[in-house]
Amino acid sequence: MTQEEYATFESIEVSKEEILSCSYSSWYPILKNYTAKSRVIKPLPQTFLDYLGSDSIKLPPANNYDPELVINSDNEYSDWEDGEEADESHDNDDQNDQEDEEDTDANVKSITVEDFKDLHDQIIQGINDLGGAVTPKLNWSAPKDAKWIMPDNTIRCDHVNDIYLLLNTSDHIVDDLDYPFTGVDLEKGIDDDDEVKEKVEYELVLRKWLDVNPALEFRVFIKDNKIIGISQRDLNHYTYLESLKSEINDKIQSFVYETLIPELKDKLNLNKYIVDVYLPRPFNKAYIIDINPFSRKSSPLLFTWHELLLIDTFGDDEDNYELRLVNETNVGRFSKKEYSESQVPYDVVDASLNSQAMVELAREWDKLQMQQDQ
Template structure:
């Protein structure tokens, strides 16, 4: 019986830091969606994002209050009960400057943005937004979406969890020299076709493979497979390789049809922490012939699990998210169950 050899991947802190949005965006700006990067971020804002509670204050006349917000602390409405703990709250006193910057950024980018931190976008928290989207039209949308995301928490708590240098893993920030300067990225909202997003694996400045990102079967892609592979490879070799200061990374791209214009969506460290999608990491590392892999009728069953299902919530919560009365009622029922 033969076994696949586990091939280690050397990932350094420099690799991780070099894939932060503010590091790659200026180099590939001509091929990326227009973005605004806000940094440094107030510690109070980072503490809020890392907290378990979701408590926001309504925006009114450029300031915020807590009178009618449908997402304010539910326990305030539960028969006046108070457990003595106060949920972190985005307040005007602490975050006025950042709040104004976010609001101005949204206006400058056309009235709608999708946010992210240095590395991760809060796609896993789309369930909390009306319409199941990452589209934000106000600062409160940005706060809510980021606070509900496990991906964002991972950015904050374990920025170097993929690092492996000289055979030793680094599970977090170990000393002052590794302190991360966190950034809030506002990207102009772009309503894209998820079927045309692809993940490109690059090592030693060579494309190892390309994978469809959205794990659903799109019949029309099969006829375009060879054309899309050529377009993506040409773009990576002509516009990306040699621009990022490192030779291994993972690039997420979007191909706009019918023009075949390629946009860079994100750049990720080349590590097992990043989903290899339709490849196995062993295939990528041993050097199979590079190809564009798609979900087809023959393999669709292998990828039937709903995306980000581990971060999602019951349908009742999703249905109640756009209705403040339903949300309060849901919280009351949950409190009763907890009491029992």
């Protein structure tokens, strides 16, 4: 290989059609027998999207998770009415602070759950219909980078507030909302802002919670309707995986070539994408975790994008790829905790540089805890 070839940066062409075809509601009806039972709610009201994108959000009172609606004095239902008295008391305590805020943000209306009441009710109903515990996502991304904020360090949501908190905290969700077409070659004369503002029918996906073994999740890279690489999804070393490598490879290959590729090629005209699959024991069926566009927005995990793009997909050979696992020789490369760059709030970073700010942060945290207890 010449020096010029080493210096070449391999480009990836991805179209808007491919990205939209990887939206959950596009492929779920085709492959729902191979993934978790889901509820897709769309289109989402703009008020809800603005709520998710705001710097801070106001959650409904914790005691209003119960889906049974309360009848008020006007014989109208409300599922957050119980918390209004507590909110009123809190408002009186902080009246001076609010007046200051109103002076600076007089023209800014804070978005609350009341602004998307119908959607709020649909989410509660969806959680109940799916067994009481779900994992949320938008069209393409799940808020895995925000799981640090949950007590059990997962994206399992038992209550509607869990969903709001995860989605608002996640950088992955922000990326879905603000940069849905990253990597698309824009037409000449059209700038990035116009492209981002192109209408996308956003959807909220609630998936039935399944307690999966992360050791048995794998990422499959598919290009020109051929597997070009399979990587272990969880970057921890599991000693027993090496003895199962051949069996895992055979099961994934069979599922991809016999089911996945024919369905997506025929129904969605997709010939390149990335699919995360779960292969639980006794390895008799593969399940789809997610399907993503074939672009650098997705991590290549144990590969590099450069080496993936150099794999020859011409010819009839379906075995021209490698299944890579984390082993004793490469485990040191992945000592960094996954999504760690998203796990420290900016408030904490700022406060760590200022002792007085740290005291104020602790006070605010105590106030929030007391409010939640009420």
